[in-house]
Amino acid sequence: MITRYVALTSVLLSLIFGCKVNNGDTGDYAYIGGEIVNPKNKSIVLYNAKGDVVDSLTLDVNNRFLHKITNLKPGLYSITHGGEYQMILLEPKDSVMFRLNTYDFDESLVFTGDGAKKNNYLIKTYLSNESEAKKLVKYSKMEPEAFNEFIEKRRQDQLDEFQRFLDVNEESEFFKSIIEANINYNNYADKEIYPFAYFGNNKLIHIKDLPENFYAYRSDVDFNINHLSRFFAYNRFLFHYIDNIATHSYYKNHPFHSKFDRHSMDYNKSKLDLVDSIISDETIKNNLLKYKTRDFVSHNHTEAEADEILGYYLTKSTNEEDKKYMQELVSSLKLLRQGNPLPDLAIINYNNTEHYLNSVIEKPTIIYFWSSNSKMQYRNSHYKVRELKSEFPEVDFISINLNKNDDSTWKAIIDNYDFPRENEYKFKDPNKARKTLAVNYLNKAIIVDADAIILHPNVNIYKSDFTDTLGELLQKKHLIAKQ
Structure with a gap:
């Protein structure tokens, strides 16, 4: 075919x-x-x-x-x-x-x-990176020396394969630099992620005990490659490098053997400090500042903490559009605090009937989201919810599509995968809804009680501790006062 x-x-x-x-x-x-x-x-x-x-x-x-x-x-x-x-x-x-x-x-x-050969090769490396990323949890169980050796061998094998391609295809130096960056920075990113997976929060202090040559490549890293500012492998490396380096500041301010807290204020401020100090390219710097700040405020922090990190971010970013976005996000999140009523938004069901979100909530409910453009995500989310329904029969699950495209695409997916129609909805105004509910990640879900009062504004149903979190919230829901 x-x-x-x-x-x-x-x-x-x-x-x-x-x-x-x-x-x-x-x-x-x-x-x-x-x-x-x-x-x-x-x-x-x-x-x-x-x-x-x-x-x-x-x-x-x-x-x-x-x-x-x-x-x-x-x-x-x-x-x-x-x-x-x-x-x-x-x-x-x-x-x-x-x-x-x-x-x-x-x-x-x-x-x-x-120009086809180079783009086909680029797609090939993307798909290879994606496949390897799915195996990182398994790879991260290796001892540090073995993991280091494995990653270096994999990186060299990929570079050797690329050289064989160049031996029979004459390509530009620019193309060579792109593919080499894709190979190198993707492997470097795995090394930056490794200690968080291997040591975990309880033993992350031992990041200092990794082999001496584990991060030898850092001396060759360029943090200001503007033409890679939108390149996934490069950004993946930068994101996790910043997280990694900031742990050193964390343990200067916390007891030596304390449990690592990735949501602590000083740790997240130190990440913004690092971005500001080591990156001079404005595009790369502003992107990192924006997404690192968004990561922090999107979790269930207090209003005071969100305002504090926002203020810190605003002193460092030079992108006025990003600043406005972040201020609006923090404002939206303030309305989504635990104990607040869920914002009432217009939704449309499979039969094209319009409702308001709060009107379809009759018992404790998990509201989850999906996009027609992410096949793996919408399949996995519905299959996961099928499991959760059997474990929590007292809970309803409302599925909301986030796309603006016509109904035929949305309904075709529901029909093709035989998703139950009765709790499938789409927003009447997706742009407004995503902003109001601060849906910056597809895996975000919101838990509300039978009166549409927010129990948790941002959970991930795939997290290993999700069922414990849900069980605790359902037990404590009577303690949450209506606002």
Whole structure:
């Protein structure tokens, strides 16, 4: 089947691009085109390497599009469609055609044309990284010396495989730097994550006892690579590096063998201090400051703590849009405190009947969210809820889709996976609802009592301690006063 698809796109590509060689084009440009199978709407948004919108493109009657980028600078461009996101490496004179099926976005993506080989290789490394990340919990059970040896061997094997690709494919230095960064920083990130998984909160102090060469690569790290500012592997490394280094400050302020608390104020302030001190690139710095602050305020801290870290963040960020976003987020979270009534938002059920969220709550309820664009997440969340229902028959579960796309996509997923229809809803105004309920993560869930009073504003149903948390809240719910 894939062979037939590649042949089809190759023919289409030759028809579209065949005449461009002699059309008088000069300068730096590239063509990007493609076909979307099972499109979720008729638009594709193209972003440049800085994350700015280049153009909004419209699919034709055959669900295809074509766009010429002029004055092109080499970089990692990206497209979004129906909430899905995909990076594409573009250099001058590239003519990249792709075909993808929205039902299996990454795995169905096939590139053809000039520039196809490097993008297919990039996708291959993405998928490999994703596969390895799922095994990190297992790998983290290794002793430090064995883990270090394993990661270094894996990294070298990946670099050697890439060199074999280069031996038969002449590619630019820019492309080489992108793939090498993807390989190196993804492996470096695993090393930064390792001590948190291996030692756990009770023994994290022993991070200082890791082998001397465990973090030898740090001397070669560049924290200010602007063209990687939106690159997943690079950001994954930076996020966990900051978490790791900040532990040293934590143990300067806490008893030597105390249990590590990742939500402590001084630890999270030290992370912002580190970002501010070691990163000079404004894009990278502001992104890290924003997401590290968001991580802190999104957990169930007191209003005073949220205001304190917000104030600290505002003195360091130089991005006014981010500052406004963070101030609004903290304001929204104040309304979601334990004991407050759940904000009443308009929702629509499978039969297209409009309700208000509070009106459908009749007993203790867990409200969870999903996106049509994340197949693994919506499958896993519904399967997990199926398990929880049998364990907590006294609890209702309300499923809310977050997408703005038409009803047909939402209902097709419900029908295809035979999800129970009676508790499936979507928001009438998804943008307003996500902001009001501070849904920054798909795995967020909200627990309320029978009167729609918030018991917990932000839980993760996948966490190992979730059932204990839910059981304790259900026992204590009569202690929570109505506001």
